[in-house]
Amino acid sequence: DAKTTQPPSMDCAEGRAANLPCNHSTISGNEYVYWYRQIHSQGPQYIIHGLKNNETNEMASLIITEDRKSSTLILPHATLRDTAVYYCIVRVAAGGTSYGKLTFGQGTILTVHP
């Protein structure tokens, strides 16, 4: 699986958009970008994933650059409850013995301030 690089921490004001960057310059054509978050020792929570098109769901938007070497997770209106560690994960496509696992890095600690 390709490695990802994320800033160790970020701050955001409540009500503002939080933009979390992720670099995955060695991503392969068949690898997806996944985002999870973990709120204070709870189980990680799936947020969104994408291959090359931008994606949006009720939680967030995912913007993937055209060359797929980086992406940005956008929380449009951050709340205090969005304070968490956010993980950007690149995962191989189906096939082989390793495609089932997610490789978590250190993630970005997002702190949302009142």
Added chain:
Amino acid sequence: DSGVTQTPKHLITATGQRVTLRCSPRSGDLSVYWYQQSLDQGLQFLIHYYNGEERAKGNILERFSAQQFPDLHSELNLSSLELGDSALYFCASSVSTGTNYGYTFGSGTRLTVV
């Protein structure tokens, strides 16, 4: 409630002992994944089962073993416990191992070895 049930929530045991952690996946999910999260190692993939069969192994120690039963619940057995095994152990499940499916994590079992 994510739908993935892990028991017990907390476990305190002595060095050298053996414990069993249990995971019931979401209804309909065939895949179960085990992860270990310690303070210094982050989230580490241990093992993946799909419909009763082992599919992938990560950094799982020989003292640890797992299995998935016909009713799809899974157990992680940890033996000859050491202080360093103290960690949060998470179970996750998914319908399949294909990349279009996010994982759902349980709330974890906090193991303390004294």
